[in-house]
Amino acid sequence: MYNRKDRREALDRRHARVREHISGTPERPRLAVHRSLAHIYAQLVDDTTGTTLVHASSTEKELGLEYGGNVAAATALGKVLAERALAKGIKVVVFDRGGHIYHGRVSAFAKAARDAGLEF
Numbered sequence: 297m298y299n300r301k302d303r304r305e306a307l308d309r310r311h312a313r314v315r316e317h318i319s320g321t322p323e324r325p326r327l328a329v330h331r332s333l334a335h336i337y338a339q340l341v342d343d344t345t346g347t348t349l350v351h352a353s354s355t356e357k358e359l360g361l362e363y364g365g366n367v368a369a370a371t372a373l374g375k376v377l378a379e380r381a382l383a384k385g386i387k388v389v390v391f392d393r394g395g396h397i398y399h400g401r402v403s404a405f406a407k408a409a410r411d412a413g414l415e416f
Contacts, residue, residue, distance in 0.1 A: 374408025
């Protein structure tokens, strides 16, 4: 079986493979998603300057989440991040799934962000 180190290395390899093909610009920032067992985090990144333009996480009190590691939390977070991005005038992004498969919380987050107005 895999141990924690092997699983982390595999995730890092998958993420590096994804990042070879995508990069964020000021006109089309990268929507980076990270998930842990208990929470999910997302940010819009301009890779040309290395700055974060918008961020959101399931640890924020204003979301009122009971638990941040489920599909309901990912859906709420996708909606909040999209609203914050639209408020800053960002409508089009490129999606970075962070090496995770596009399933479960990652896909729920992406669907909620699309439904709230982001295009990717």
